[in-house]
Amino acid sequence: MKIDPDNRADLSAQIAEAIREEIVAGRLIVDERLPSEAELADHFAVSRPTVREALKRLAAQSLIRTARGAFGGAFVNRLSYPEAYGQHITTSTLLLSMNSVSFDVACEARYALERACTPLAALRRSPDTLATMRAEIHRQEQPGLTDEAFCASDVAFHRALVDSAGNPVLSYQLAGAVEAMQPLMNMITFTARSRGAIVGLHTRIADALEGQAAEAAQAALSELEAYTLTLGRDVMAARAQSKG
Amino acid sequence: MKIDPDNRADLSAQIAEAIREEIVAGRLIVDERLPSEAELADHFAVSRPTVREALKRLAAQSLIRTARGAFGGAFVNRLSYPEAYGQHITTSTLLLSMNSVSFDVACEARYALERACTPLAALRRSPDTLATMRAEIHRQEQPGLTDEAFCASDVAFHRALVDSAGNPVLSYQLAGAVEAMQPLMNMITFTARSRGAIVGLHTRIADALEGQAAEAAQAALSELEAYTLTLGRDVMAARAQSKG
């Protein structure tokens, strides 16, 4: 575990990278304790603040956790699903918002990925995820719901759909796609008419999954994609017009 | 932008979180300059090293970049696709390796996601991505190839397949699934016979995409999934036996 003495990059970045490689390569295993900050400073021939900056970088990525006190220190962290979810969603959301990704492209990606789940979801859907979908549909039928709350419920419905596939890796990968769309969806004004159409398609999807009809679920999902696309395009067109 | 004075968590973590929220909410926009470290230290009533630790946390997530010198400082970073790719891949790889995800589950997720790409890939495949797939197939036919190099080429082939869909958001989301499988795939010993079978299926996929036959591509992909699964299960069974 060494750093390049004539590298001009930040020492703390180099040290963080060196330790990260040890973790990724499996030479530092989960729950293993790293040397103390003083020992690391000695090893890399830098000061303690520099080591600390490196450790904070790793902590920000959930690669390590720290504990104070005797027998405390920095430990290799077991990356949990919730932590990974959070990081993935933050990154995906920022990637979309900062790179002016079009509504069309984001929408296409999201629905393509969701369609990938439907065969598995139809096979394995549980009473639990079905109940969640029904509950969200019911929420979406409430007339007093704000657009934002409607969107949030929409995300919850789609997450339940993805979770129905019963594959945590799939759920993790799709969390980014589904959640990252929310800011874009939030720009849409949902009329009573469009809400009705969406709720109808959600119901068709839930019914299809309950009846284990993968094809029907995919068809409804595709219709929902087409409908969402028209809603999004209307918003974008209106925005473009008000700008120009 | 404030921090809770009676929060027992690390000050640097609180400060990083406060700034991150400003960025995610869009109140700090891309390329905007943050106050200098001294000013931030003053604002949050902490010392400069504490502020620096917070900034390093944000830098580790590519949320900010720093520049030295006059008119330097910390700037909100535009999250680029390559940066997001890297973070996503690291997180996905560690998530799989640290949570003892079974070969079956990872394999199922990966191929389900790839199948989601094939309709779009058949529609939009470019000469460029087709050439990449052909080149990787050719590489995979070389007899002297190590198992590791074969795996790396396999990943490159599948990435080209995903990129064929021409949707950068889709490519980004799938990068994690495809790359994170590599360590698991690296445990497999590829015999000449199994390599031949895989190359054959790769060729069928490339041919199908070139002929814009989405159905045929999906069928070949499903066969590849089934074959990969048997290879993986053999390895896992052998491992379990040597252990017990």
Place this chain on the structure above:
DNA sequence: ACGGGCAAATTGTCAGACATTTAAATGTAA
């Protein structure tokens, strides 16, 4: 045997200083 307090180890935070880098401002010469 049990509980309380003490010591040690470790991270968290602070203060101040110096080094390094960068770009703008300034000065100088052709």
Place this chain on the structure above:
DNA sequence: TTACATTTAAATGTCTGACAATTTGCCCGT
């Protein structure tokens, strides 16, 4: 006037040393 060299100011990068807060284990007295 223009081009180039120098100075200067501002900012991050790094170091040193110190103290605070926290946690654990151990010793000691009851």
